[in-house]
Amino acid sequence: MELKPVTPFEPVLAAQLPSGSQWIAQIKWDGVRMLSYYDGSRIELVNRRGNRRTMQYPELTVQDRYCRADSFILDGEIIALVGGKPSFHEVMRRDGVRSEAAVRAVLPQVPVLYMVFDMLYCGGKWLLDQPLSMRQQMLQDMLLPHSHVQNVPSYTDPAQLFAAAGSGGLEGIVCKDLSSTYALGGKDKRWQKRKIILDVTAVAGGVTFRDGTVNALLLGLYDNEGRLHYIGHAGAGRMTAMDWRNLTAQAHNLTVPASPFAAMPERSKDAVWIRPSLVFKLHFLEWNPSGTLRQPVIQAQVDLPAEACRLEQRG
Structure with a gap:
């Protein structure tokens, strides 16, 4: 089946970090939000605005290199590192090109990583109504080692991760309720972002x-x-x-x-x-x-x- 682009779930801005055993925390990456769609024949990359970006990231379009599922929708962030830290300016050098020739020219200059943090669809089944804990387990089982794709790690102590992100000069963190379902086009406090920058x-x-x-x-x-x-x-x-x-x-x-x-x-x-x-x-x-x-x-x-x-x- 053809997979139609969807609007991703968004975190809300929080003034304080949440507490409780149901919360996990992840690094907030300073990159481009991207969903990866594989319908069994080809991969399409689509950003949060519904614009296709498949041409800009050819290293992410070969399905069997990073996910074992025979169809999927993955949610994540594409980043480019400078000095070990994500650089929004650098990733935009890739995201902003509009021709295959320009992609070929900039590709060796700006390597990217696809930091995947959620799985919305797998093997013909939607996972939207499943809790985040189950979707994370599915993602862990389905992702394969790949030089340009990483599974975003989760941490159980938001305060400790926030302090580490600050020490590392990173943008911030996102805290997520492990019981949260995935609301397409939604934005609520089950996902909360706390910014440093x-x-x-x-x-x-x-x-x-x-x-x-x-x-x-x-x-x-x-x-x-x-x-x-x-x-x-x-x-x-x-x-x-x-x-x-x-x-x-x-x-x-x-x-x-x-x-x-x-x-x-x-x-x-x-x-x-x-x-x-x-x-x-x-x-x-x-x-x-x-x-x-x-x-x-x-x-x-x-x-x-x-x-x-x-x-x-x-x-």
Whole structure:
């Protein structure tokens, strides 16, 4: 049978770690959420937005290399390591390519790992109504050793893992109730994420230039009425000179005469306003009382619609 893409279950942001014997904890990987579908004939990789990414990761498309099931749906995160730590910027160098030639060029430069943490379908049977403990056991039984695929380990002490993640400079952890079923498209406190490195996905509503090239972004998030609220000005980050040149070309095609923000940003001098369509992931230290980001650092441009950039991300 053909397996149709589904929307994955999401954790909610938590201020405190849960306690109790029913909870396990896993590292929160700074990568790209990806579901792997095998219908008995071929593997398809689809991200959380329902967009196919099979071409971008050819090392993950040979079924018998990493799962013994004759059909499956796996849930996990594709990551790229730099200095032993996941780098969102590096994995986006793979995820963002749009031709097979570009994939071949970047593949040896950016090796990836598929960190698998759940199994939704196995051998013709859905596992959604089964508890996480059973799905984890099924995953353990079905995954095979592979140089680009790993089963995400679980730990019984969330506080200890959170401390270790902080010491290692990792993004955070996800705590999961072992009795939890898998709710397609759901998001509730049976899965909780606790972040060490804060991040946000925001849309650019303006840019500034230096010597003819974009050098910074004015960023915003939407409220429920569709108004775009300014959250900060970012120029520092992992963007390369080529990234900035590409962004400059995009910005020239998106210029608009007036600010798209609900209120005029504090950093509006010399800004060029653009139609809000370019989306970026940023890391930052904290939210200022004014509702702006403290020390935002651009990680990468991402393939998301502007309307996905919501104020709800502030938690």
